[in-house]
Amino acid sequence: xxxxxxxxxxxxxxxxxxxxxxxxxxxxxxxxxxxxxxxxxxxxxxxxxxxxxxxxxxxxxxxxxxxxxxxxxxxxxxxxxxxxxxxxxxxxxxxxxxxxxxxxxxxxxxxxxxxxxxxxxxxxxxxxxxxxxxxxxxxxxxxxxxxxxxxxxxxxxxxxxxxxxxxxxxxxxxxxxxxxxxxxxxxxxxxxxxxxxxxxxxxxxxxxxxxxxxxxxxxxxxxxxxxxxxxxxxxxxxxxxxxxxxxxxxxxxxxxxxxxxxxxxxxxxxxxxxxxxxxxxxxxxxxxxxxxxxxxxxxxxxxxxxxxxxxxxxxxxxx
Amino acid sequence: xxxxxxxxxxxxxxxxxxxxxxxxxxxxxxxxxxxxxxxxxxxxxxxxxxxxxxxxxxxxxxxxxxxxxxxxxxxxxxxxxxxxxxxxxxxxxxxxxxxxxxxxxxxxxxxxxxxxxxxxxxxxxxxxxxxxxxxxxxxxxxxxxxxxxxxxxxxxxxxxxxxxxxxxxxxxxxxxxxxxxxxxxxxxxxxxxxxxxxxxxxxxxxxxxxxxxxxxxxxxxxxxxxxxxxxxxxxxxxxxxxxxxxxxxxxxxxxxxxxxxxxxxxxxxxxxxxxxxxxxxxxxxxxxxxxxxxxxxxxxxxxxxxxxxxxxxxxxxxxxxxxxxxxxxxxxxxxxxxxxxxxxxxxxxxxxxxxxxxxxxxxxxxxxxxxxxxxxxxxxxxxxxxxxxxxxxxxxxxxxxxxxxxxxxxxxxxxxxxxxxxxxxxxxxxxxxxxxxxxxxxxxxxxxxxxxxxxxxxxxxxxxxxxxxxxxxxxxxxxxxxxxxxxxxxxxxxxxxxxxx
Numbered sequence: 180x181x182x183x184x185x186x187x188x189x190x191x192x193x194x195x196x197x198x199x200x201x202x203x204x205x206x207x208x209x210x211x212x213x214x215x216x217x218x219x220x221x222x223x224x225x226x227x228x229x230x231x232x233x234x235x236x237x238x239x240x241x242x243x244x245x246x247x248x249x250x251x252x253x254x255x256x257x258x259x260x261x262x263x264x265x266x267x268x269x270x271x272x273x274x275x276x277x278x279x280x281x282x283x284x285x286x287x288x289x290x291x292x293x294x295x296x297x298x299x300x301x302x303x304x305x306x307x308x309x310x311x312x313x314x315x316x317x318x319x320x321x322x323x324x325x326x327x328x329x330x331x332x333x334x335x336x337x338x339x340x341x342x343x344x345x346x347x348x349x350x351x352x353x354x355x356x357x358x359x360x361x362x363x364x365x366x367x368x369x370x371x372x373x374x375x376x377x378x379x380x381x382x383x384x385x386x387x388x389x390x391x392x393x394x395x396x397x398x399x400x401x402x403x404x405x406x407x408x409x410x411x412x413x414x415x416x417x418x419x420x421x422x423x424x425x426x427x428x429x430x431x432x433x434x435x436x437x438x439x440x441x442x443x444x445x446x447x448x449x450x451x452x453x454x455x456x457x458x459x460x461x462x463x464x465x466x467x468x469x470x471x472x473x474x475x476x477x478x479x480x481x482x483x484x485x486x487x488x489x490x491x492x493x494x495x496x497x498x
Numbered sequence: 499x500x501x502x503x504x505x506x507x508x509x510x511x512x513x514x515x516x517x518x519x520x521x522x523x524x525x526x527x528x529x530x531x532x533x534x535x536x537x538x539x540x541x542x543x544x545x546x547x548x549x550x551x552x553x554x555x556x557x558x559x560x561x562x563x564x565x566x567x568x569x570x571x572x573x574x575x576x577x578x579x580x581x582x583x584x585x586x587x588x589x590x591x592x593x594x595x596x597x598x599x600x601x602x603x604x605x606x607x608x609x610x611x612x613x614x615x616x617x618x619x620x621x622x623x624x625x626x627x628x629x630x631x632x633x634x635x636x637x638x639x640x641x642x643x644x645x646x647x648x649x650x651x652x653x654x655x656x657x658x659x660x661x662x663x664x665x666x667x668x669x670x671x672x673x674x675x676x677x678x679x680x681x682x683x684x685x686x687x688x689x690x691x692x693x694x695x696x697x698x699x700x701x702x703x704x705x706x707x708x709x710x711x712x713x714x715x716x717x718x719x720x721x722x723x724x725x726x727x728x729x730x731x732x733x734x735x736x737x738x739x740x741x742x743x744x745x746x747x748x749x750x751x752x753x754x755x756x757x758x759x760x761x762x763x764x765x766x767x768x769x770x771x772x773x774x775x776x777x778x779x780x781x782x783x784x785x786x787x788x789x790x791x792x793x794x795x796x797x798x799x800x801x802x803x804x805x806x807x808x809x810x811x812x813x814x815x816x817x818x819x820x821x822x823x824x825x826x827x828x829x830x831x832x833x834x835x836x837x838x839x840x841x842x843x844x845x846x847x848x849x850x851x852x853x854x855x856x857x858x859x860x861x862x863x864x865x866x867x868x869x870x871x872x873x874x875x876x877x878x879x880x881x882x883x884x885x886x887x888x889x890x891x892x893x894x895x896x897x898x899x900x901x902x903x904x905x906x907x908x909x910x911x912x913x914x915x916x917x918x919x920x921x922x923x924x925x926x927x928x929x930x931x932x933x934x935x936x937x938x939x940x941x942x943x944x945x946x947x948x949x950x951x952x953x954x955x956x957x958x959x960x961x962x963x964x965x966x967x968x969x970x971x972x973x974x975x976x977x978x979x980x981x982x983x984x985x986x987x988x989x990x991x992x993x994x995x996x997x998x999x
Contacts, residue, residue, distance in 0.1 A: 358608075361609075362608050362609045362611070363604075363607055363608065363609055364604060364607075364609060366609070367595050367599070367602055367609065370588070370590055370595075371588045371591055371595070371599055373590070374588035374589055374591055375586070375587065375589065377586065378587055378588050380570065381550070381570060381580075381582060382570075382588075382600050382650065383570050383571050383574055383599070383601075385571070440590075441588065441589065441590030442590050
């Protein structure tokens with residue numbers, strides 16, 4: 180492989196997803212300029228907040244060589260916790276409680292994975308059911324409306340200096356996630372485990388503790404997304420988060436984080452979430468049916484992944 | 499005073515007693531070799547010292563204090579660092595991050611990348627390496643990775659450093675760097691436990707040697723009081739000819755003919771031929787392109803130009819599948835990651851290449867598989883407990899026999915074998931040499947690529963030497979000696995008129 184292709188792939192690893200985002204934006208601009216108007220782009224950004232926040236956490240799980248399939252159920256459970264408690268203990272305490280529940284779910288995931296030696300995929304598949312079950316039991320299987328506590332809406336409706344609070348939240352989460360990923364021991368250890376778990380162990384890294392922390396991160400970010408979702412809908416429900424984990428995982432994969440572990444791209448996950456949000460919004464405005472929206476997302480995902488495939492083919496050919 | 503005192507250590511794995519009642523003591527500040535055949539238990543013993551395994555019974559004392567080593571962290575606290583045989587590095591992390599993974603420097607919670615890189619640079623400089631702290635480990639060569647591994651152990655400032663086959667992937671120059679490093683570590687008062695298959699290194703480096711055999715302690719001797727033969731005898735418990743002497747037999751027609759094979763940046767204009775019954779060596783320094791040439795013949799690397807003819811027919815070279823059908827057998831140099839299917843059974847490992855020919859209506863015939871296994875077991879003296887045993891639990895020598903059997907099972911006419919005896923013990927080495935000789939006698943054409951010159955000199959009828967992707971030597975048996983081969987391998991002379999006798 181010559182230097183130029185090498186440099187191209189290095190560039191693609193970092194900015195490829197951004198290029199795809201711009202390309203999709205240009206296509207929409209041609210179809211209907213309203214989609215890429217400032218006001219709609221603000222909506223796109225706001226809407227990406229829940230998926231984005233969870234994707235930030237998911238990046239750590241995938242980077243550690245794992246998966247967290249339970250984030251959708253955590254989100255549902257959290258909306259129920261907020262909705263069921265807000266009338267009695269007030270908004271901030273109920274949010275705090277909700278975040279604690281998210282952390283607890285993460286600890287449970289982490290303990291199952293490290294102490295029972297169950298693979299992350301299977302363990303979180305089980306807890307996905309467990310957390311959803313817990314939410315159903317807790318909410319009696321009903322939607323819980325927060326009609327008397329409209330203050331919860333401030334997260335999804337208000338703005339600071341003209342910037343929606345949701346946007347501020349998602350950007351803040353990604354800034355923190357980036358700093359943690361790049362500039363803390365935890366970040367290095369997470370990458371180390373995803374890169375080669377046996378080696379990480381042999382290097383004296385406490386793999387179990389780090390993995391538990393990783394799942395606390397995904398649990399906590401899922402809980403933050405849950406609080407935001409309950410604010411948007413002023414509702415708690417055990418089925419709100421169904422399928423949510425797939426959006427989060429799709430964002431991370433689109434963003435260029437390697438499923439094989441070790442190589443993450445935090446900002447890529449953000450762009451990935453934006454891209455999903457932009458495609459949905461654009462297709463809505465164009466009046467495309469929901470079913471076709473799914474197909475469109477599938478096409479974009481396959482396109483992004485096939486480019487990684489081409490990368491592997493060129494590298495193989497160079498051998 | 500003894501710095502390490504090992505008392506009555508025993509350790510069993512399912513079906514094997516790896517160590518039984520081993521006691522030995524290591525003096526402070528010495529370089530102490532632990533030797534033994536594969537399966538003798540030396541790696542197990544080191545893993546117990548390093549906290550990777552726990553002993554079933556027995557005690558470990560360090561500086562007279564009894565140690566409870568239950569984890570790698572415990573071992574590090576007790577002052578023991580281990581450089582394991584398998585590389586324990588994280589490819590997606592930088593050199594500095596790998597070195598300091600267990601103790602990353604921080605300001606509060608923020609990683610202090612500058613300090614980390616500076617300390618890594620100091621370490622790299624002190625080891626005379628040409629690396630950058632910010633290099634991604636995955637992009638380094640195997641030998642550079644090995645050096646990073648050593649740097650990591652040194653960075654822990656342990657008093658006791660255990661090196662398990664540290665030279666496995668190093669070239670001569672890098673081995674010299676390692677020697678110098680070990681001597682410097684010794685001068686600074688460190689104690690080094692050195693495990694190696696290469697007896698030369700033991701004699702070059704160590705003060706004393708402890709020998710293990712079949713999980714039991716045999717003896718500890720001062721190295722200078724031993725000869726090569728003494729040591730081999732102690733290791734195997736019987737006399738073994740370390741260098742196999744081939745008996746010589748008549749060669750047949752040319753089987754394989756390679757003409758002008760070229761791949762830009764790897765090798766250039768390579769032409770040679772192999773005759774039926776011939777054992778052809780391929781020598782050269784690491785990175786000279788010798789592996790790439792034979793991998794191209796097997797279809798693992800696509801050449802830019804040139805032809806390969808087998809039995810008069812020009813090969814299409816579409817890939818390994820085609821190569822196997824054309825009658826080329828191949829045994830990799832990288833047994834662990836490109837050879838064995840670690841978690842599959844020995845039987846499945848044997849028949850991987852020939853599933854189609856032992857299947858009927860899409861079902862694999864158990865009977866045929868079993869028959870093949872029995873055949874090769876007898877022919878190659880393979881040792882395994884049952885056909886369903888996982889291959890990863892066999893010794894390196896037995897795994898190698900399986901890879902060889904797999905290649906042969908597809909009825910090859912040309913066998914390519916890379917590093918035939920890498921990481922296998924003295925006894926199995928002799929067996930592999932004998933097998934190769936027998937196969938050649940029966941008319942197979944064999945190409946052996948090896949970095950062990952004595953190996954090539956003793957078993958091959960003729961050898962090619964590769965320098966910078968070109969063949970600079972074609973030496974017949976009488977011309978083959980280490981000096982001549984090295985002259986060709988370093989490009990100081992060219993000798994191309996050799997012939998097999």
